[in-house]
Every structure is written in structure tokens, then in C-alpha cells.
Amino acid sequence: MSAGSFSGGIRLSISDVSANKPFERIIPSGVVTIPLRQDLGGVCNAKVKKGDEVKVGQVIGESATPEGASIHATVSGKVAEVIKAYPHLLGGFVPAVVIESDGKDEWVGLESSADPLTTIQQAGIVDFDIKPVPLVAKLNEAKSRRANALIVNAMDIEPVLSSRSRLLSERVQEVACGIDTIKSIIGAASVYIAVDENAAQAISAIGSACGGAATIVGLNPKYPQAIDLLLVKSILGKEVPCTEAYCVADIGALVLSVETVAAVGRAMAEKKPVVDRFITVTRSNGTGAKNVQVRIGTPIREVLGHCGISVEGMGKVISGGPMMGTAIANTETPVTKEVLGIFVQHEKDITRFDAAVCIKCGLCVEICPVGLMPFIISGFSEKGMYSKAQDNDIFTCIECGCCAYVCPVMIPMVHWIKFGKAQIMAQRSSE
């Protein structure tokens, strides 16, 4: 099926050198550190203590809420420590469990349940997207809002990442099983699989596995097409209201990443919980680019070592991609459910600049995919005029970075917009 598109956005000139590289498995042989918060559902309670023996797939963190996702051991071995305050990838401190691997990789499977929602909760499945939400919460919301279209998002979130299209071509049976399960949970009448129109291998693999059960939609990979509200617009032709509280379920759709759907298939068919991430690792000049299936808790240093990416002369390590990713403080940070990819810039690949004054060229307005006036919002944030920034829909910004990318005088608009949002949220929580 061909689809529409959205206004704004950009075609990035960054080549995707990992696209044809199959997943390589990384099983850490030493120590893993597993934070007990890895999604927006809150901190899990530790279910193990120092000295306990654990197996892969054993629950080590239990959610305090019925919709929250459990957290599992990702190696077999002995709990070396339960840390009370471990620095979290996105700031702040959370508890974490440190496990010393015994190298045996012994597993324990999920308990059987007749209720697929229980299996999904126990398997620790979140929607593996920019804001990872426990999947049970997302499915319950979709059910309550009567979402009748399921969109499986196999579009890679940023141009240098290819793990979603690789996963779709390598794990078709898991994806097909996940689609069946989710479709029956929410009662969806139609299923669409959104895939980059250039990912021919993924398109042919899933096309024959799903038969007529899903419509394959090849989309132009204009950035940021993989954002859920833009997918809904391109595939269903429906505009998602761009308000602070927008929700694609409001207009009858549920969008889930293909990694999420595959995880559901694996939990249902093989009784396996989430212990791995499927991510792309690359350097800004393309060297070392690989797709890896890596155990959660593995230090990023070990992942880079597997890819032959040297830490010498390293400038920035980014969780995610160059447009929307977050720089991490050090390479001992573990891979978690929040990590969408790893992008490395060596010092010599980084261009430094001083932002100048806006010349009112209007390019940022033209490019914004959600129709904002980026220079106005970022200007208000920079000056601390947060109510004015809110009046200009600061929370509608999806933080795609297109505005800053095209700005001829390199004004860091996304930085100021994120800063403004954080200030407004802090003000609200103190009221």
C-alpha cells in the first residue's frame, strides 16, 4: 500500500551503513548492572539480595503497580550488590542490581497464564520507543479508547539506525505471533506494518509471513516519519490533535514499535521475558556499524569493544541517534530498555560553534513537522518567559531537532525548548 506523508521534515544526508548487517549476539561474561527503573512506569522493588543465585529470566525487580513491567536477570550467576542510588541514564538516581555472571547462561522461563496481559506484564515488555511506557498500560488505554487500528512501527527512528527494519526481516514469526496477540487484546479491525520503502528485504519477509492479516505500508523515510503521530497521519490520513495531552489512541489507533511486537510474540510462543535489546551501534563516520542483540545491563564500553569502536579520542557517546539522542556521562552506563541505539562521535568528528542571533529566515518554521514556530518558542524559553512559551504550544514539540538542523546560524532551539519544558514541569510539581 502506498501512503501519504506530512509537511515539513528533512531528508538527512547521513548514510545508514548498518542496514544489511544481521544482528550479532552479545552475552556479557563479567558483570551486568541492571537499573530497577527502565520505563515511565516507575521504580521496581528489588526481589533479590546480595549473595542470591539467579538465572536468566528470573524476576529481580517487581513493579509497584499492576500495569508496570517487571525487570529480569539477564545473566545467570550471583547477585554481587543491590545499589540504592545508581545514576540513571536520563538523570537522577535509582536502585540497581549488580550480577556477576557464572558464564553458564542458565534460564528460567515465564510461568504459563491464560491471560495474555499477565504474560506481557510478567515478561517486562515496554513499548521500545522514545518514551518507553509499560505495554500493559498502553494496551489498556487503547482498549478503553476503542482503538481499532494497530500500526506496527518498523520505521527506524533516526537515519543512522536500522535495527527495526533488520528485526522485521529476521524475526517475522515472532512479529506475526505478537500481532495476533495484540490484535485480539485490543479488538483491532485492521493492522498496518509501517516500513521504510527502501527496506526491500524486510518488506518481502513480513509480506509472506503475514499473508493477508496485515497491510504492509512502504513509507518515504523522510525524517522524522517514525514518530507515532506522523505515522498515523501518513497511514490513516488522520491528524492527531497536537495538544499537551495528545494521544494517538484518541483517534482510534495504537502504534507500537516492531521490537515491542516481537517481544510479545517471544513471550507468548517461547515463554521468554525481555532480557535483550536489539539496537544499532555506529560511529559518526560509519566505522564499526553493527546491529547487535545485547543483554540488558551490559556496559556500553563492552558493546563498543564488540564493534571495534575505540574509546580513545572519544568525544560524545549518545544513547539513541544524532538528532534526538541523549549524551551519556560515561561508557560504564549499562544498556537498558530506554536505549534505542548507540551513536559515537569522536572528538575530531565534532564541530563546535557559537550560536548567533536569529536572522528571521523562517527556515525552522517551514521545516517543523508539527507546525510550530520554533524560534519564537525557544526565544521565550531562553528568556525565562515560560508562560509565553506555553501559549505558543511548547509541549506540542516532539523534539525532533529539524529546526536546529536547518538553522543557518545554528541556534540550539531544541536545547532551549527542552530546558523550557523542564522548568515548567518543575514549577508545576512545586505548586
Ligand code: SF4
Ligand atoms: S520545534 Fe520541536 S517539533 Fe518543531 S522542528 Fe523543532 S524540535 Fe521538531
Ligand code: SF4
Ligand atoms: S532558522 Fe534560525 S535564523 Fe532562521 S528563523 Fe529559525 S531561528 Fe531564526
